[in-house]
Amino acid sequence: MARTAARDLVEVAPGVLVATARAYTTTSTVLVADDATCVLVDPAVTPADLDGLAAAVAERDLTVLGGVSTHPHWDHVVWSRALGDVPRWATPAACEAARRERAHLVRDADAEAPGHDVALLARLTPHRAGPLPWCTEALLVEHGAHAPGAAVVVVPAARALLAGDLLSDLEVPLLDLADADPVTTYLTALDRVEELVHEHDVRVVVPGHGHRADRAETLRRLAADRAYLGALTGRGEVDDERLADPWLRSEHERQVAAVRAR
Numbered sequence: 001m002a003r004t005a006a007r008d009l010v011e012v013a014p015g016v017l018v019a020t021a022r023a024y025t026t027t028s029t030v031l032v033a034d035d036a037t038c039v040l041v042d043p044a045v046t047p048a049d050l051d052g053l054a055a056a057v058a059e060r061d062l063t064v065l066g067g068v069s070t071h072p073h074w075d076h077v078v079w080s081r082a083l084g085d086v087p088r089w090a091t092p093a094a095c096e097a098a099r100r101e102r103a104h105l106v107r108d109a110d111a112e113a114p115g116h117d118v119a120l121l122a123r124l125t126p127h128r129a130g131p132l133p134w135c136t137e138a139l140l141v142e143h144g145a146h147a148p149g150a151a152v153v154v155v156p157a158a159r160a161l162l163a164g165d166l167l168s169d170l171e172v173p174l175l176d177l178a179d180a181d182p183v184t185t186y187l188t189a190l191d192r193v194e195e196l197v198h199e200h201d202v203r204v205v206v207p208g209h210g211h212r213a214d215r216a217e218t219l220r221r222l223a224a225d226r227a228y229l230g231a232l233t234g235r236g237e238v239d240d241e242r243l244a245d246p247w248l249r250s251e252h253e254r255q256v257a258a259v260r261a262r
């Protein structure tokens, strides 16, 4: 069997290694502790991407202790046997949504990135907010915007925050339209993330899709996301350069229709 090439991992902060996939500029983050154990946050996207991630981890002699899914969307809940038989943590609400939506997640994964091990898809273990059971402190902080039970991961020692699908330079805020008040939930989540950035003196933010941000760029994205959400609830046109992408434009139009119909 041909060996899969190891993916490039970029160290964006001490012990925080990021691989970026071609599809949707999706990031997968490897959190490495001093004892060469690691936790994989949102490993993605295609089966080949996962094998390449497994090869990159093996190349560094790292032992995978677990995974984290920041939220229950298909591209954040895939897994491969090559990554090991370990728990994959998510908030209890995210686990419940993944269980409820499992058929949809399988269908979406199959449509967008065929060939995943369906038996492993969305097999998540509930972890209540707070430190992950791992030797370096990493905090799972639930905010519930974008998807049920969605969370960010803060690594205080590295001054890093993994934002899941928040704070992207490529994607406007994408709402969980099943939420009773998705815009307020999202704005509250942005406030919480900003608090975390200050509380932990965060220097690097890694979004689930897009490029990493330093402190100044993080504050710029927070402002851009708040401006987008403010415009969404108004009556006028929404001006945001991220809407140049046709897929985001169509998601945006869906959001406008849903939010303004309330």
Ligand SMILES: [Zn+2]
Pocket (backbone or CB within 6 Å): 071, 073, 146, 147, 165
């Ligand atoms: Zn998502």
